Structures are given as structure tokens and as C-alpha cells.
Amino acid sequence: MAAEDTDAHQHHAAEGGSDTDALWAPPTYAQVRGGLQASLEDMMMTQRAVRRLRPDPVDDEIVLRCIELALKAPTGSNGQNWEFVVVKDRATKAKLAERYRQAWKIYGGIGHKVAEGGSDAGGLAGMVAKATGSSSPGGNESMRKILAAVQWQVDNFEDLPVLVVPCLRGSRAPFVPMPAIAATSYYGSIYPSVQNLLLAARSMGLGASLITLPLWSATSVRKALGLPLSVQPACVVPLGWPKGRYGPTTRRPVGDVVHVDRFGHRPWEGQHLEAGSTDE
Numbered sequence: 001m002a003a004e005d006t007d008a009h010q011h012h013a014a015e016g017g018s019d020t021d022a023l024w025a026p027p028t029y030a031q032v033r034g035g036l037q038a039s040l041e042d043m044m045m046t047q048r049a050v051r052r053l054r055p056d057p058v059d060d061e062i063v064l065r066c067i068e069l070a071l072k073a074p075t076g077s078n079g080q081n082w083e084f085v086v087v088k089d090r091a092t093k094a095k096l097a098e099r100y101r102q103a104w105k106i107y108g109g110i111g112h113k114v115a116e117g118g119s120d121a122g123g124l125a126g127m128v129a130k131a132t133g134s135s136s137p138g139g140n141e142s143m144r145k146i147l148a149a150v151q152w153q154v155d156n157f158e159d160l161p162v163l164v165v166p167c168l169r170g171s172r173a174p175f176v177p178m179p180a181i182a183a184t185s186y187y188g189s190i191y192p193s194v195q196n197l198l199l200a201a202r203s204m205g206l207g208a209s210l211i212t213l214p215l216w217s218a219t220s221v222r223k224a225l226g227l228p229l230s231v232q233p234a235c236v237v238p239l240g241w242p243k244g245r246y247g248p249t250t251r252r253p254v255g256d257v258v259h260v261d262r263f264g265h266r267p268w269e270g271q272h273l274e275a276g277s278t279d280e
């Protein structure tokens, strides 16, 4: 069972707003900053893609604090070659939405085929399903729920209050073959900060997700955001007050993915240490 935006485990009072709650008002930074004291384990256990967000604004200080905490992450050679574009302008969001819709028309279609087919797809379909989460270990029901949540996000993209676009300075040379370590060090210098951002958002009760499909066309994203050629967008993190709820998430047992000394030697296969870490 895993499926986004539907499960219990609401952690923070700030998440309590619902569509029917007329008294709800978006919280200020002062009201939610205490959430950052929450147990790291609880936050990690329940952080997950929350795509359905309310259109209400998010206090700038909350967004800034999330990014400030993101900056505590490591970067290759401590280059700190990151830039974060915060998008609140509706027309700019609409430009990214257009790209997201184009990409989703293709990938969402494949995702639905995979969900209906009931099997693990290989090739492009499998890759796409994995990138968007639509081949989740939770099975087809979970896939269908994720697909519906992505569809909601695609349809309501302009209404998401804030998009954070983490970027890297120092472009990769396109079409030039590079050793794997160059690629891994390049993107490895942004994703730790993105995870920090997601955990900070979760702790303060914001809904967030990590998405890449709106970056379908680097050229048009660059144009929409005014990015110079030397700045490469890595992903998009929409932030807002959640309509749905956080975790738990569905993941494979730790013992299934841990290999000791040599790939394939998995003495802990099937094991997990804490209940709730998988669907079982």
C-alpha cells in the first residue's frame, strides 16, 4: 500500500488544513520553525512525494530556510556551485507546465500501459516508470494512485504556490563523452542539497516532491528562467501546503539491496530492522 497523498501519519499541526477547513490560514515561519526539531528518523520515514498542494502562499522565510538548510549538503571539492531559482510568477510556472504536459503525455501514457499490463516493463517504459515512480514496489494499485497524483500535479501546475529549481553552475559539455566520475560528481553536487530541502520542507509541514519532467526541454526552461548557458537546471521541487498527507513510504527491504564484499552476496536478503520500513 503506498500511495501518495492518501495515508495517515500527519506529523505537524501545520499540515492540518483541508479543503473544507475555512478557518485554515497558511502558517508563518515563526509558527512552523519548531517542526525542524522533529525526530530525523520520523522525517526520513515519512518524507515522500506530496504532489497535491493547496494554492495558498508559502511564507518566503519558510522557503528561504528550506534552501538555507539545503546548503548544508556536500558538494564536489566543496565547490558549492549551486543556484536556486524560486518561481512564484504564474506566467513562468505556465511555461514549465507546458513542458511538463508535453512530457507527461508521452510518459504518462507509458505509465498507464505499465500499470494495466501488470508486469515490470523493460526498455523505455521501464525506465520512465521508474523515473516517475510509476513502477513502484507497491504494485499496480499503488502505480495507479501515483499516476493519478502526477496527473493532478500536471493539471494544476500553475496553481502550485512555489517551484524551487535547483541548478548547477559549470555546464557539462553536451555530447562530449566524459568518464562516469564526472557525471556522478556533477549531479552528485546538487542532489544531496535537494534531499535536505525535501526533509526541511517535510519538517515544517510543507508538501514537496522532486520532479524532472518539467525540464523536458532544457532550452525552453533556460529561456523561461533566464538561465545563462553556464547554469544547468537539475530538477524542480514544488512546495506548498499539502492537500494530502505524508508517508509511510514503500521501499524494498534493506537486506535485498545490500551486497557484502561482492555484488550478489546478500546475507541479509529479505531483512529489515524496523517495522514500517516496507509494505510487509
Ligand SMILES: Cc1cc2nc3c(=O)[nH]c(=O)nc-3n(C[C@H](O)[C@H](O)[C@H](O)COP(=O)(O)O)c2cc1C
Residues within 6 Å of the ligand: 004, 047, 048, 049, 050, 051, 131, 132, 133, 134, 136, 146, 150, 153, 209, 210, 211, 212, 213, 214, 249, 250
Ligand atoms: C530523478 C527523479 C526524477 C523524478 N521525476 C519525477 C517527475 O517528473 N514527476 C513526478 O511526479 N515524480 C518524479 N519523481 C518522483 C518519484 O516518482 C518519487 O520519488 C517516487 O515515486 C517515490 O515516491 P515516494 O517517496 O512518495 O514513495 C522523480 C524522482 C527522482 C529521484
